[in-house]
Amino acid sequence: MATLNVPHEIPPAPEDSEQLRKAFEGWGTNEATIISILAHRNARQRGLIRQHYAEQYGEDLLASLDKELSSDFERAVLQWTLHPAERDALLANEATRKRTSGHYVLVEIACTRTSRDLFLVREDYHARFKRSLEEDVAYNATGDFRKLLVPLLTAYRYEGPQINTTLANSEAKILHEKISEKAYNDEDLIRILTTRSKAQLNATFNNYNDLFGNPINKDLKPDPKDEYLSLLRAAIKCLTFPEKYFEKVLRLSIKGLGTDEEALTRVVVTRAEVDMQRIKEEYYRRNSEPLDRAIEGDTSGDYERMLLALIGHESS
């Protein structure tokens, strides 16, 4: 499912760390070396390299990268090098200070990570910001957005496959009733979306479709410009069909006027070790163009090479 390409035999971490140091020295920076090493190591291996680098050179590898690199390439390399929980804590913190676009990032982190991984993000957030994630989100978000985001982020959903079919049926009816009344911020609707397991929700949404003839997200689209409804649909998509959600984020980041590098980078670095293979398949299905070709068409230089390496397509 991942697209990250780790060679069968990799050098020991101190050697990688030394090669990286050399890439920073002398005239100019050797970006190719940085990509050839970091874009081909998994989270644990990158962690080891960072640890050895700090011991050998008395500086955080991220600080060195920050000095040597710039713009989109820098952001991609820095974000990628971080541990996933650390990266999500930073992305979430950034998101708490933005309005609309930030809400989507928070929904994405809350609904596409495993319960355990989401908890690790909250743990890292404590260590880093001396506050809780929910504290910052609850403080910054308002109204219906807060009502939805806080329980999504604080949830620790059950992850087993067990499903209660009676409940799926009765809760599909509750959802339909609330949606028919346009009570989109209803407490029961939010309770169901924010506490039930992904397997249970999937069953509930299938029941909804069977009973009422429409996918739930279709009924949640009376006004495509309503920001809250759009966020609600994103949450549902993330919970039940994350590859499809990420495909859409990628599509919009590439197809719009100009490229949304922030979104493009975020999806590539957060999914390369998880489900990027499935996302690429979805992308091809929806756009009749492979994701690597779309990225080649829209980005350039080291940034392009970094992204392509992470999605498993080496241009070199």
Place this chain on the structure above:
Amino acid sequence: MATLNVPHEIPPAPEDSEQLRKAFEGWGTNEATIISILAHRNARQRGLIRQHYAEQYGEDLLASLDKELSSDFERAVLQWTLHPAERDALLANEATRKRTSGHYVLVEIACTRTSRDLFLVREDYHARFKRSLEEDVAYNATGDFRKLLVPLLTAYRYEGPQINTTLANSEAKILHEKISEKAYNDEDLIRILTTRSKAQLNATFNNYNDLFGNPINKDLKPDPKDEYLSLLRAAIKCLTFPEKYFEKVLRLSIKGLGTDEEALTRVVVTRAEVDMQRIKEEYYRRNSEPLDRAIEGDTSGDYERMLLALIGHESS
């Protein structure tokens, strides 16, 4: 702070386990042996005994205890023998199915455990009930109770000592404004209580008292019979002065008509390894009678002996 009395030298776990097995065998059960072993072992040691017992006799120690013991003594021994997170998960599950009294148990677990321990309860809840704790609470509670309980239980509060004094001041004013308007279920009021760290809340409540001349809990008491307000005050007490909260639960469990063994047992078994020493001090301060004497006056037999052992007072 704990009252649990563990001897300097304790037998290896397999030996304890064997002694317990002997106590169950033959005519009658040797309750004194059960108390002398289990009431003098900490959570880790009890866990080891349970593990060895299962290996040696092919049965969970709890199942054996369940067969041999009865009534209040049984409940006290079983609850005590459990790992704290396991015990809390069971107590919380029981509480989700009760109305008023259950709400207090949920507040108690949410607000007096450390953030880490509360998370371990949620983890154990998954493993045991194949659902999430918040899922069951949100499903069973209604209205304002749900609005308060779910974020309390899903919080992962920051636990450092850092305080933002500007925020403590501004949030004290928000709380006062909402309370003056009798908007006790206001979103901001609930946000503050359910997301801020205990240190931060303490600063906020002190500011409240300084600025407006009353402790916040006094202003939350316009109608002493209002169940929601009473729960709100319990949450505040648990967050800022847990010994005092537990003193009151003990007092009411002993002083009322008859004894509330469920509450008495719960407080003794959940606090003996944590802060029972401080609770005993509070109890004496408030009642001019030592807690052990109050327990001696209100309970009897093995149940009495078990409770006294746990609060560090051996009657034998």
